[in-house]
Amino acid sequence: KNQVEQSPQSLIILEGKNCTLQCNYTVSPFSNLRWYKQDTGRGPVSLTIMTFSENTKSNGRYTATLDADTKQSSLHITASQLSDSASYICVVNWVDSSYKLIFGSGTRLLVRP
Amino acid sequence: ETGVTQTPRHLVMGMTNKKSLKCEQHLGHNAMYWYKQSAKKPLELMFVYNFKEQTENNSVPSRFSPECPNSSHLFLHLHTLQPEDSALYLCASSQEGQGNPYEQYFGPGTRLTVT
Numbered sequence: 001k002n003q004v005e006q007s008p009q010s011l012i013i014l015e016g017k018n019c020t021l022q023c024n025y026t027v028s029p030f031s032n033l034r035w036y037k038q039d040t041g042r043g044p045v046s047l048t049i050m051t052f053s054e055n056t057k058s059n060g061r062y063t064a065t066l067d068a069d070t071k072q073s074s075l076h077i078t079a080s081q082l083s084d085s086a087s088y089i090c091v092v093n094w095v096d097s098s099y100k101l102i103f104g105s106g107t108r109l110l111v112r113p
Numbered sequence: 114e115t116g117v118t119q120t121p122r123h124l125v126m127g128m129t130n131k132k133s134l135k136c137e138q139h140l141g142h143n144a145m146y147w148y149k150q151s152a153k154k155p156l157e158l159m160f161v162y163n164f165k166e167q168t169e170n171n172s173v174p175s176r177f178s179p180e181c182p183n184s185s186h187l188f189l190h191l192h193t194l195q196p197e198d199s200a201l202y203l204c205a206s207s208q209e210g211q212g213n214p215y216e217q218y219f220g221p222g223t224r225l226t227v228t
Contacts, residue, residue: 004155034216043203043219044156045115089156099144099169099207099217103155 002027004092004104012110017080021107023073023090031095035064035075038087038106047075047088080111116140117220119204125226126194134189134223136204143210145187146217147179148203156203162187163209194227201225 004025013019025033032051036044048057048064050073056065061078077084087106094100116139126132138145147159161169162181176198178190187204204220 041201041222041224043115043117043205043221045219046216049216099146099158099161099209101158101217103157105153105155 002092002094002102004090004102006088006090006104006107008107009105010108010110012112013080015080015082015111015113019077019080019109021075021077021088021090021109023075023104025071025073025090025092025102025104027071027092027094027102029095030068030071031093033064033066033073034091034093034101035062035073036089036091038089040086044089077109082111082113085109085111115218115220117204117206117218119202119220119223121223122221123224123226125228126191127228128194128196130194131190131192133191134202134204134225136187136189136220138185138187138204138206138218138220140206140208140218142206142208142218143184144207145181145184146205146207147187147189148205148219150201150203150222152200160189191225194225196227199225199227 007022034049035047038044050066052068063076066073089106090104092102144163149157160179180188201222203222205217207215207217
């Protein structure tokens with residue numbers, strides 16, 4: 001069964017600290033993996049998209065890594081800010097359709113001052 | 114703003130009411146989507162429209178009826194809903210074609226409460 005699992009479910013860190021969110025998937029075949037940020041009550045916003053041949057991709061203080069062999073991805077947030085408080089969702093795309101996306105349940109991050 | 118707008122942002126309706134959700138995209142995309150997001154659950158794809166034609170219906174109950182009059186507008190008509198239909202309903206759009214992957218741009222969502 002195609003699944004995307006994220007850990008931890010929730011995380012609290014102090015402002016300025018770094019953190020890493022994990023994503024494991026069993027989706028096959030695989031086209032690309034996406035990380036989205038979703039603020040409370042808002043729609044998800046794309047942070048990164050990586051194809052199976054990419055190992056890492058950065059977007060400002062956000063760096064995503066992908067290991068297609070072990071089917072694992074991580075999202076590293078550097079020097080966290082209060083505005084980073086949100087849910088971070090890992091999404092995997094089937095190779096047969098550009099809109100067949102499997103969503104993880106997300107990691108809820110709270111950054112405290 | 115992502116270029117995808119949704120109205121209303123909040124909706125409370127009784128189980129016997131009929132209401133509609135509206136989505137409009139200003140990005141020139143050719144595909145639009147409806148998703149349901151329930152508390153602590155992953156987003157669930159409901160419907161996909163590609164060039165105004167419905168290409169996906171993920172076993173959604175008939176009390177949800179989509180309509181896509183043109184490539185910029187998408188509606189979700191609601192009738193005789195159940196309390197478990199209370200959720201955040203998200204609209205998204207993308208430009209589909211060769212050269213996957215294409216990003217999906219999400220609207221802010223409509224928070225629906227069924228009483």
